[in-house]
Amino acid sequence: MTEKNVTLESTIQALVQAKRYTTLRDILVTMNPADVAALFGELEVNALPLLFRLLPKELAAETFVEMETDAQELLLHGFSDSELKDVVDELYVDDAVDLVEEMPANVVKRILRQADPEKRRMINEILRYPDDSAGSIMTTEFVDFPPNLTVEDAEKRIRRTGFNKETINTCYVTEPGGRLIGAVSIRTLLLAELDDPIERIMEPNVISVMTTEDQESVAQMFSKYDFTAMPVVDGENRLVGIVTVDDVLDVLQDEATEDIEKMAAITPSDKPYMKMSVFGIWLARVPWLLLLMISATFTGLIINHFENALSACVTLTAYIPMLMGTGGNSGSQASVAVIRGLSLGEVEFSDLFRVVWKEFRVALLCGLTLSVCNFGKLMLFDKVGLSVALTVCLTLAVVVLAAKMIGSMLPLLGQKLGFDPAVMASPFITTIVDALALLIYFQIAVHLLPI
């Protein structure tokens, strides 16, 4: 894919320089908007306005939606009012909303001025919904019928509206007040008798979401029910919009990326990694590093406190990294498993005891395995004394047990208290387990060794 674009890119560059505009247009119209946008992203910015003007209206609008924010802004600045109007007219409402959310205020004003009043009203309505809610990702372009419409009239109405193919696969049936009472797929319409009323062929049990529903749980419902679109209703069950599966794909990707970033102690960002500035990356990472560095000093305090014990038996120091490392890894295995389960809706707070009981048994098995292996290694290779070996292995088993208990409980408790469970992942678990591992180590050492 990329290879192909690279060659294409140089061809396009050459054609631009040779001013072969007809040829350029012929090439571009065969391409998918996402590919045109990717190609434009590789070209020099000063060629963009010219190339963009070569595109037919619909392809231009669809390409515009797929472009990076900075290229969009550059194009918008160069647009005349009528060119801007052409693009805005072709944009679907949800894409227009995304654009408005990303552009600076003066550009937003120009966009809204060019949008026709109906579209402006729709954009403003969606902007009202909180970020990450079903309302904020829905589109208000859908087809709805009254229940007594005939199939023939319904088909006529679809021909008239001419929304895009994706929002039309399912049409909805609403009562006069706007309440959602049914859904009908375009295929059912196509197979029905022309004089049937919609009422008779509609599916009356429609699963819908509220405008305020979190986008992540909307995405879970799509993957549970295998939907390609889902109606969004207000508090009175009135149909206000639909969420389409293409936006859900993005939500799933974004939510997974967010969880992964939080688990690695990075403040999540909407921008792709390669597009982020060095300063932006620093800002997303350094607060967590500072926080974790400060927490790690507690571990240092514990070592200070047991300085005498350590000088009495310096061999003990050599096993600190192994004990802390294994504890941290054991803890993050448990916490990550639970956090992902929470994200996927497979684990809930009410499962707390089942989760802890499960992790308890896993921890006993893991602790035992690791201790036995380590005991062999200590006696055969390191040739330490029996009491040191026992101290290290007993600590190992206890640390693994404690780490898995903490790792499995913290995300669940955190979520219950209203924190994001993903933040409870590896780095924090590791810091807590590090300190705990040392305390356990020294307590066991003081009892088993002559120090």
Next chain:
Amino acid sequence: MTEKNVTLESTIQALVQAKRYTTLRDILVTMNPADVAALFGELEVNALPLLFRLLPKELAAETFVEMETDAQELLLHGFSDSELKDVVDELYVDDAVDLVEEMPANVVKRILRQADPEKRRMINEILRYPDDSAGSIMTTEFVDFPPNLTVEDAEKRIRRTGFNKETINTCYVTEPGGRLIGAVSIRTLLLAELDDPIERIMEPNVISVMTTEDQESVAQMFSKYDFTAMPVVDGENRLVGIVTVDDVLDVLQDEATEDIEKMAAITPSDKPYMKMSVFGIWLARVPWLLLLMISATFTGLIINHFENALSACVTLTAYIPMLMGTGGNSGSQASVAVIRGLSLGEVEFSDLFRVVWKEFRVALLCGLTLSVCNFGKLMLFDKVGLSVALTVCLTLAVVVLAAKMIGSMLPLLGQKLGFDPAVMASPFITTIVDALALLIYFQIAVHLLPI
């Protein structure tokens, strides 16, 4: 959602005991198959065969698909041959393939015996494709037309085939030899003149994938192009199946879960966490813990090696956890950012130098910030000597730099060499950085301190 099912569950239980089968049936037919399956999952297993027999054929098959593997197996064992045939007849080919892949051999034999020859052929064909390939997630149920068919005949043909609504939104146009030459959406069909040939209204630039394409890159294409279905072709560009967006949602979720598990040093599993046995979890985790434990002993060896330096200046020991911790966190921030970028197709091996240069500058900024803060803390709170403070802070800056370099390079190099980059995440980075942090620490200490 869950709350509602819990109440419903007790109602259903009561109705089962009261043998109110008509009422039960009336309730179940109003529900979505996914909800019926979730409800069945909560009920006692001995009530399942009875309840399942209450469902109408189509709902029964759709519910069956959504159920957990163990419940499916239990039901299959109780089925008579004709009941089994009813379910298998209603299954879509891709769902039948999923079932066949999860059931034990004797059950598979019974299933294939009940499938009609055409479906059996389709199932076997899909089973031939490697795991995680486009071929393995496609369905062979699609509608294709010759280019010279009229719109009227095309609509008739759709009515005749009666595949499900999802696979019918886009139909494909193939030459006599089976080569894919176009696509036509059902909406275009609906809007076209009845005597137009398909050729005239089809979209000739169809984006397709090969059967051997990795499912993750298929998913990336869906999210790039906003498709709801995508044609799958063989080496000669002959149409052999389609991938639908509902399967892509599952692929995205599974791939993200897999990455997250690998990053936490867990062998990925297809089963949800709550369904895994304690032994299964142990098996997925303990090999990594063992491997990491053994690697951590190198860190121990380094400490042993510098035992004398440590006894000369025991204060140094107190800062080991902070240095190792901060190094590990810095490294995993970089590696996780790069790994996620690779998964999303935002970063490629050819970006290596841009990535490293970016991380180099981020590391300088982060290292500087952390060192300055830490220096203040060491001088003001810990009241250590200037040379100890300098040793610790200089080490900190160098460790952060090294960690981010290694963290950003390893996943890229790993992928180039054919390893899974996600395995290069936190735990391995941490282990490497731990050892490195100590080496740097002692080298700097030996030069700056009188030891």
